[in-house]
Amino acid sequence: MYQYLLYQVQAGVCTITLNRPEVYNALSPALIQEITQAFEQAKGDESIRVVVLTGAGDKAFSSGADLKKGLDGSTSLGESLRKNYNPMILAIRNLPKPVICRLNGIAAGAGCSLALACDMIIASKTAKMSQIFISIGLIVDAGSSFFLPKLVGSQKAFELCSTGRVVEAQECLSLGLVNSVVAEEDLDTAVAKMATQYANAPTLAIGLLKKVLNQSYHSSLEEMLELEAIHQDIAGKTHDFGEGVMAFLQKRKPQFKGF
Known part of the structure; x- marks a missing residue:
């Protein structure tokens, strides 16, 4: 059913895996639309009690927009956001079920926004976040202007967005960007424990x-x-x-x- 992501359901837990590891799970328009569809599918399935969102491979959750496939000049950047990114973020935020981000690597640009849209983030020690938009002369999008100030305050949000610097996992934790940080080899266990808790919750x-x-x-x-x-x-x-x-x-x- 899906070409660019994996969709699995087991014991009330739906796992959605961005499956473009060869490009660090970059967000192409096709993948974005599939993510939106997957969350709509999870919304309509009463057997699903919690969703886990992650990326394939061990290097990246998502490196952000796929610049090779997302900037072809056929539509404006604003229209691309309205058509693709905004529905994806709203599908996650409006899902009446908890969403856990399994942050397994770098989350940059819109990939960082995607992670922040989740209700909980469990990160490996090797995970990183970056609002990298400014490095190509863009502002933050896909919801980061909404999520970041509420998580870290306006001054820190400005710093992260205007510098685009990479934030290591432990700093992410201290800033309140993620809920917990675990060793890389313990990530699956920690996510499974949290998912099971929510799968048995009201x-x-x-x-x-x-x-x-x-x-x-x-x-x-x-x-x-x-x-x-x-x-x-x-x-x-x-x-x-x-x-x-x-x-x-x-x-x-x-x-x-x-x-």
Whole structure:
């Protein structure tokens, strides 16, 4: 079904792997469209409780835009963003399920934006991030202007974007760009552990939580209080809420179904 990525589902975990290792998983228009399609497919599959996004090979998550295939002059850069990149980022952010980035190498340019669009990032010690756009005279795109200031503050975001410098894994951790850093040989185990945790979590409630947190970026306290009330009503009518309360009263581990 997919030519440029791998799509696998096992035990409630969907793993989407960018599969262009020969070009460091550079984002061609075709790959971008496949990523969007893959997330839409995961959204419609009720058996999927969590998505893991990663890159093939051990050198790169994604090196960013494929300049050989993405700048042919047939469309403007703005139109390319509207047609390809923006729908991809929105498909990830609007997915009502958790998304874990398995950061296995360099994430540069739009590849960095792609990683930051995920809900959690588990990085290997050899992983790196770079807002490299400025090196070819461009501004950041694919959502980095939205994600970065909220993660690191406006001054640090300006520094990272205006210099395009490479940020090593440990600095990424200290800045809050990633959730954890593990040894390269432990990356799969760490990601699998987190994915399993989410695969057994109350998925519908997590989807509602994700929606509310996304809304908080541009809402007042009063608006957020009302949004919490609306979505708590929805969560309170789920199977998982009843199971969670019952498990608490019975002093046992809850068996969530995801609905």
